[in-house]
Amino acid sequence: MSQAGMMAVLMVVVRRDLILAVRRMSDVLTTLFFFVIVVSLFPLGVGPEMEVLREIAPGVIWVAALLASMLALERLFSDDYRDGALEQLLLLPQPLSLLVLSKVLAHWLISGAPLVLMAPLLGMQLGLSWDAIQVLLLTLLLGTPAMSLIGAVGAALTLGLRGRGVLLALLVLPLYIPVLIFGAGAVEASVSGLGASAHVSLLGAVLVLTLCFAPLATAMAMKISME
């Protein structure tokens, strides 16, 4: 099939997932509120000293974003799996890895992008400087899609298993560690005045790497799970 025809198909996949998300708005909002609430719990638990909060802010926001995107992961393929749409996806005359990539893109737009947009507000709440907030925004912009891509592999592997939520977390959370280290590290470096460019570059490298390999791995995992 022609290149244009394939792009059209991939766009339909993205558009369909976005329409479904809009009609099921609660799913999007739960992830976002989870993120906001987890971050907001810290001032209550740690105490309102601005110095302490500013120090822990990068780590807190990053861990909360990581958990929130983890929470959203379960829905990536499960609805399609339940109603048979995933079976049909496997039988489409298009490369499965590209179809997977479109689904992950839609999933990131629904669950990752809102987190990125909400982050500056939470950064201000924890007393981060404007410079640090800019770095936070940039790292989340690079980090959340990488987490969606990595998570997709786990989500495809655990399709149809009992108690898959916990298993998915156990599989995927360790793989999030590099993203967390570079993401939170960049913001911390910026706060302490060291400059964040090294961390941001590494985070960008992680994103490029996952962009290349995660869709292939996800497609393989999905074929195995669907047998």
Added chain:
Amino acid sequence: MLKGAGGLMVSGLAVWRGDRCLFSDLGVALNAGEMLYVSGANGSGKTTLLRMLCGLVLPEQGSICWDGKEIRELGDDYHRELFYFGHLNAIKEELSGLENLQMSAAMAGQPVTEAQAIDALDQMGLEGFEDLPAKVLSQGQKRRVALARLLLTRARLWVLDEPFTALDIVAIEHLRDTLRAHLAAQGMVVLTTHQQVDFGTMPIRQLKMDNRSEIGV
């Protein structure tokens, strides 16, 4: 619309579920314009066979060839010729019947106009229900939305797992006519059903999964 001859050729197929052998050395050939009716008791491996024919399950032994080539090598070229209808409808509850139909057609790389999609739904007896979200439709109506795809697809090989389930008499009648028209246009159908359906004079091969005899056309 349907061009080219050739067909489906299955030989030496075997499947185990754990230690139990579901079937072994299964061979069958299907030519253009023929229907393969797979019958057998529950658990005899009908669905597994159908999923295997689609390439969703890899056979442990044996080969499945389409126009003389292994389906695994054909990959997407085979998928373009194939329409699979499984136990699950693949209907999205939040989308209307019309949206479901248009999107699945577009995803299969065969986009249809709104008028064509509405026409297909009307033919399946869903006139007036086109714009309702699928979640308010009954089980049988959802099934009809899913089957309306048959009227729009350009695939040559239809693999239908229990297509008659949850349909009323009128819909069964209509589906039968659709199958007949597809066969007349040199299409191929593989199907399972537990219902007593009178296929009349359609060219049918029957594959009984219990004692595995093939009854010719």
